[in-house]
Amino acid sequence: MNNVPEGRWRRGVVDVMGALREMNSQLSLLNHHVGLRLALRDVDLDCIDLLARNGSQSPTALARLAGLHPATMTGILDRLERDGWVVRERDQRDRRAVTIVLRPERGGELYRLFGGMRAAVDDICADLDPEQLALIAGFLTQVAAAGGREAEALGQ
Template sequence: MQTHSPDAQGRPSAGPPARPATQSLRELLDVSDEFAAALAHRLEVNMTDLDAMQHLIMAGPLSPSALAKRVGLSTAAMTTAIDRLEAVGHVRRTANPDDRRSVLVEARPESQARAMAMLMPMIGAVDAVLDDFDEHDQAAITRYLARVVETYRGHSARLGSGDGPAPAPGRRTG
């Protein structure tokens, strides 16, 4: 009978220990969640509202229904999130120039600047880590991360289609 040592949270592991690069990737996902939670706290929003803000910053103005679809909420729940974001000054509703009967939601420039001022030092520091590697190593790191992204997307699609076992509770796996 094979026994497995517990993981960092005291749960029995499901198989042989992951290799160091895979363990580091798991830690990256965890610390990314921690960073997002700290950012949300500093911006005085919850994680759902932060997710909505990120979509608005990256995509530009969106209709409430398009934003709801991106975040994975019902339109009613998104309306409540937009109300919260508007109340703390992060977003505004504007008339849709293509359809005056509807509105678009956009990140306020000052809120976007505040969020980016918190994000850019971290993004710059992460990017600077690559300077410790030569071009060959950088190419290998890029290939590895691109393949990890492809792997996550493939498994997400498989789980989303119902072709595999249901995902375990929790936000991420890895």
């Protein structure tokens, strides 16, 4: 707490939590509107994002990353494949093994729709130095990891 009075520190933590909750709400709303423009459900967009960030995955691995039941993932992948977002690639040696691969030609649509947000973040960060940006990135990374641990604990 760096010798800050407990009450002042606690208020600061409450303010941070409130800001994180508001950020979560607004980013969820943004994702929802992007999804509506592309006829994607929120969970579809989440799976596309997971594939974009983590690379191609087996359906089981993707279900685990998304916190979804494998049967639910099958329906999502059927929709994403039908609409041209992903391809199921079969292993040539074991035809039962499948890898889900994003179709890169669809990424431009997402890039365009999130362009305003990217520009806004660039503007927000413009006056920050690399050390400040590293501090913010580190904080957000720690918050995301804590959220992941709590989600995993609740999912058991």
